[in-house]
Amino acid sequence: MKVVLLSGGVGGARFARGLHAVLAPDELTIVGNVGDDLEVLGLAVSPDLDSILYTLAGRSDDERGWGRSGETWNALSAAAEWGGEDWFRLGDLDLGLHLVRTQALRAGATLSEVTSRLVSRAGLRLRLLPATDEPLRTLVATPAGTFPFQEWFVARSHADEVDDVRFDGAVGARPAPGVLDALREADAVLIAPSNPFASIGPILAVREIREAVEERAVRSVAVSPLIGGKAVKGPADRMLSRMAGGTTPGHVAGCYEGLIDSLVIDEADLPADAAVDLVATKTLMADREAARRLAAVVLDVACA
Amino acid sequence: MKVVLLSGGVGGARFARGLHAVLAPDELTIVGNVGDDLEVLGLAVSPDLDSILYTLAGRSDDERGWGRSGETWNALSAAAEWGGEDWFRLGDLDLGLHLVRTQALRAGATLSEVTSRLVSRAGLRLRLLPATDEPLRTLVATPAGTFPFQEWFVARSHADEVDDVRFDGAVGARPAPGVLDALREADAVLIAPSNPFASIGPILAVREIREAVEERAVRSVAVSPLIGGKAVKGPADRMLSRMAGGTTPGHVAGCYEGLIDSLVIDEADLPADAAVDLVATKTLMADREAARRLAAVVLDVACA
Numbered sequence: 001m002k003v004v005l006l007s008g009g010v011g012g013a014r015f016a017r018g019l020h021a022v023l024a025p026d027e028l029t030i031v032g033n034v035g036d037d038l039e040v041l042g043l044a045v046s047p048d049l050d051s052i053l054y055t056l057a058g059r060s061d062d063e064r065g066w067g068r069s070g071e072t073w074n075a076l077s078a079a080a081e082w083g084g085e086d087w088f089r090l091g092d093l094d095l096g097l098h099l100v101r102t103q104a105l106r107a108g109a110t111l112s113e114v115t116s117r118l119v120s121r122a123g124l125r126l127r128l129l130p131a132t133d134e135p136l137r138t139l140v141a142t143p144a145g146t147f148p149f150q151e152w153f154v155a156r157s158h159a160d161e162v163d164d165v166r167f168d169g170a171v172g173a174r175p176a177p178g179v180l181d182a183l184r185e186a187d188a189v190l191i192a193p194s195n196p197f198a199s200i201g202p203i204l205a206v207r208e209i210r211e212a213v214e215e216r217a218v219r220s221v222a223v224s225p226l227i228g229g230k231a232v233k234g235p236a237d238r239m240l241s242r243m244a245g246g247t248t249p250g251h252v253a254g255c256y257e258g259l260i261d262s263l264v265i266d267e268a269d270l271p272a273d274a275a276v277d278l279v280a281t282k283t284l285m286a287d288r289e290a291a292r293r294l295a296a297v298v299l300d301v302a303c304a
Numbered sequence: 305m306k307v308v309l310l311s312g313g314v315g316g317a318r319f320a321r322g323l324h325a326v327l328a329p330d331e332l333t334i335v336g337n338v339g340d341d342l343e344v345l346g347l348a349v350s351p352d353l354d355s356i357l358y359t360l361a362g363r364s365d366d367e368r369g370w371g372r373s374g375e376t377w378n379a380l381s382a383a384a385e386w387g388g389e390d391w392f393r394l395g396d397l398d399l400g401l402h403l404v405r406t407q408a409l410r411a412g413a414t415l416s417e418v419t420s421r422l423v424s425r426a427g428l429r430l431r432l433l434p435a436t437d438e439p440l441r442t443l444v445a446t447p448a449g450t451f452p453f454q455e456w457f458v459a460r461s462h463a464d465e466v467d468d469v470r471f472d473g474a475v476g477a478r479p480a481p482g483v484l485d486a487l488r489e490a491d492a493v494l495i496a497p498s499n500p501f502a503s504i505g506p507i508l509a510v511r512e513i514r515e516a517v518e519e520r521a522v523r524s525v526a527v528s529p530l531i532g533g534k535a536v537k538g539p540a541d542r543m544l545s546r547m548a549g550g551t552t553p554g555h556v557a558g559c560y561e562g563l564i565d566s567l568v569i570d571e572a573d574l575p576a577d578a579a580v581d582l583v584a585t586k587t588l589m590a591d592r593e594a595a596r597r598l599a600a601v602v603l604d605v606a607c608a
Contacts, residue, residue, distance in 0.1 A: 042407035072378050078400025083425050084407070092396040094381025103346035103388070121387050 003299070004186040006213075008033045008199020009048040009224055010065050011232065011285070012192035013055035015298075018291030019190070020056055022299060025125035029182040031209070033194070034111070034130045035138030035167060035202025038150045040088045041079055044097040044105050047150070048199065049130060050097065057122035059093075065233065068093040087155045112176040131203040135175045136169040138202050149198065158235045161242055165197045170205035175212075183212040188302035191222035193283060195236040196255035198241060204259070213259050221262045221302045223294070224252045227284055228268035235283055250274040262301050265280050266296075277301075305333050307603070308490040310517075312337045312503020313352040314369055315498035315529055315589070316535065317359035319602075322595030323494070324360055326603060329429035333486040335513070337498070338415070338434045339442030339471060339506025342454045344392045345383055347402040348409050351454070352503065353419055353434060354401065357394035360591050361426035363397075369537065372397040391459045405524045416480040435507040437480045440473040453502065462539045465546055479516075487516040495526035497587060499540040500559035501547060507564070517563050525606045527598070528556045528565045531588055531606035532572035554578040566605050568598075581605075 003023060007016055007030050016030055033048040047066070054060040054068055061069040071091035080086040090098065097118065104114045110133040116216040119128050142160035154159055183189065194200050204210045213220060229247035231237040237275050244251040249265045253274035256263070262277040270280050279301050285291040307327060311320055311334050315320040320334055337352040351370070358364040358372055365373040375395035394402065401422065408418045414437040423432050442453035446464035456462055487493065499506050508514045517524060533551035535541040541551050548555040552567045557578040560567070566581040574584050584604050589595040 028538065040409055041403040043403070068382075071375060072396065074396035075379055075399040078372075078397040079403050080400075081425065082401050082404040082422055084404040092376065092378035092399075093382040095379040095396075095399065096384075096388065097386050098378065099347070099383050100386040100388040106346055114536040118386055121385065284438065290374050 001187045001303070002182075002185055003188050003190060003302075004026055004182050005030045005190045005192055006200055006203050007031070007048070007052060007192040008194030008279055009036070009051040012052040012194040012199065013060070014291050015152060015192045015223060015295060016052055016283040017055050017288060018285065018293070018295030019299075020126060021288065021292040022179070022295045029127040029129065029178070029186070031129050031179055031182070031203055033199045033202050035136055035198070035205075036149045036153075037137070038088070038148065040090055040098075041084055042102070043090075043095070044102045045088070045098050046101070046111065046115075046130070047091070049128065050094070052128055053118055053122060056124055056126065067091050078090055088150060090156075097257075108177070113177070124281055127178065127181070127182065129179050130176050131179065132173040132206050132210060133182060134169060134173045136167055136173045136202055136205065138198060139166045139168050140198075141166065158192060162197070162235070162239050163242070165201055165239075165243075167202050167205035170202070170207075173206050175206050175208050180208060183209070183216070186216075186218055188218055188299065189213055189216055189220040190298060190302060191220070191256065191260065192227040193223040195231075195234060195239065196252065197239050198236075200255075210259070219262065219302045219304070220260045221264060221298055222252070222256050222260045223283060224249060224263055224265045224269070226252060226269065227266040232284065248272060249278055253278075264298050305491045305607070306486075306489055307332055307492050307494060307606075308486050309334045309494045309496055310337070310507050311352070311356060311496040312498030313340070313355040316352070316503065317355040317364070318595050319496045319527060319599060320356055320588040321359050321592060322589065322597070322599030323603070324430060325592065325596040326599045330558060333431040333433065333482070333490070335433050335435055335483055335486070335507055336502045337506050338436060339440055339502070339509075340453045340457075341441070342392070342452065344394055344402075345388055346347040346406070347394075347399070348406045349392070349394070349402050350405070350415070350419075350434070353432065354398070356432060357419075357422055357426060360428055360430065363602040371395050392454060393458075414480070416482070431482065431486065433483050433486070434480050435483065435513060436477045436510050438473060438477045440471055440477045440506055440509065442502060443470040443472050444502075445470065466501070466539070466543050467546070469505055469547075471506050471509035474506070474511075477510050479510050479512050484512060484516055487513070487520070489520055490520075492522055492603070493517055493520055493524040494602060494606060495524070495560065495564060497529040499529060499538060499543065500556065501543050501565055502540075504559075514563070523566065523606045524554075524564045525568060525602055526560050526565045527602055528553060528567055528569045528573070530556060530573065531570040536588065552576060553582055557582075568602050568605060586599070
């Protein structure tokens with residue numbers, strides 16, 4: 001069984017870990033968001049791809065919710081001593097990866113090539129593909145102005161309400177090699193419980209990816225990131241309220257119009273109604289077993 | 305009193321700390337070796353400039369003899385996990401500086417501009433100038449082949465005997481801004497107890513610097529890096545034996561023919577004879593006070 005998962009960062013990474021536990025290693029292809037990517041201290045940082053990599057490789061700090069376990073922060077504090085930026089929290093262990101990636105990119109490798117090498121180094125057999133190798137950056141329009149995603153999310157603590165999300169570079173961006181083939185060969189397409197606007201939006205902003213999902217011959221199933229209308233973490237609920245008009249399963253499904261056949265929601269969101277089939281279960285991925293169980297339910301829905 | 309010091313790494317940095325303790329802060333200009341500079345994990349590293357900066361800023365690990373005190377090594381070990389190079393030991397605190405420097409260089413700053421900013425950030429008022437802003441790299445010719453300096457020194461543990469030292473990029477390299485003015489306005493020119501071939505050689509390989517020292521109207525004094533014909537640390541004695549024919553004060557002075565008026569040597573090297581005046585004292589800089597005392601002796605010689 002071949003499965004393609006469209007995924008953002010933390011929630012997506014946990015769901016991916018669940019899928020990885022259920023599927024055979026080579027059955028899973030993850031297409032990751034790169035709209036949050038940024039340059040920090042001259043290094044190319046891909047937060048969502050890294051969250052997935054760290055989580056699947058057993059290196060993530062599950063309590064903090066991002067970055068690596070056992071992390072230290074000495075390089076960043078030294079950089080700040082010398083006048084460098086320190087608003088984006090890069091730990092020392094994390095920096096090791098960014099150094100290797102940045103060096104490879106400067107030597108001419110593509111982001112998908114570098115990512116593939118990192119997955120191999122971690123001893124993983126799944127495929128982790130950036131949505132695109134080209135620069136595609138999420139811009140967040142707020143009453144206070146338009147900001148690059150991480151500036152809004154981290155530096156401004158996502159305090160500003162969001163009126164619109166745009167994807168700089170999306171027009172003309174090609175899917176990374178392997179993405180379209182994976183979608184065409186998939187037995188199921190899944191959308192992780194990630195922010196529909198900020199995490200999945202940038203992936204679907206790549207025209208050929210959106211078209212491939214629209215034209216699928218197999219089932220496509222999304223998992224709602226909301227539980228009882230609330231985000232587990234982050235601003236997804238506030239963004240849905242303001243930009244989609246509400247936080248019910250119907251509003252979540254509306255973000256994926258024409259792109260999914262079913263939406264898996266939490267039991268806390270029942271009763272509910274939407275333009276697609278709704279399947280209710282427990283969606284909180286409190287631990288690995290909960291993620292594995294959710295993944296199994298979603299695969300059942302996709303293969304029904 | 306205005307003093308210019310030509311300096312390599314560790315020995316030079318300790319001597320610079322002594323001078324810094326004796327002179328008023330704005331009386332000292334240090335011209336540092338850049339022949340050892342290299343790129344590691346895509347970062348621009350200037351080991352000798354950094355040794356001087358760390359030592360004068362009170363951040364050096366005097367016991368280990370290089371790098372910063374309180375250093376950790378997590379980023380490098382993570383980089384190695386992901387397939388990155390780890391032969392050149394960059395600590396986390398050290399990396400902070402290299403990140404800031406590399407980012408500034410890529411943004412178009414010169415090495416001397418970046419170095420000046422770092423000195424200011426450290427709250428220091430002396431001037432620390434790279435010999436040149438242009439790429440000048442020391443190559444070490446050995447029976448096993450010719451290697452970039454750090455590959456021979458670190459990766460090969462300077463085990464190969466050295467037949468010759470060359471300076472790639474030296475032809476046509478201009479002194480960094482301020483170097484010639486500092487030499488012309490100096491009341492004394494000093495050469496630190498650094499390796500004449502590997503540390504001072506690359507500075508003097510910049511034609512206009514060598515000419516400015518040759519044409520000086522003031523006294524120039526070098527401090528021998530050898531004690532009893534032996535290097536305190538490193539390969540200076542082996543290089544002098546093989547390339548200058550011996551390790552006496554006469555051989556050291558021979559490395560600076562036409563460039564110095566006096567050579568300060570250790571009492572352990574008496575009796576001695578050379579083509580320049582010899583002044584014997586205790587030259588081992590075991591602590592800050594010893595370095596301060598040596599600096600005072602050298603300044604006395606320069607102002608005699």
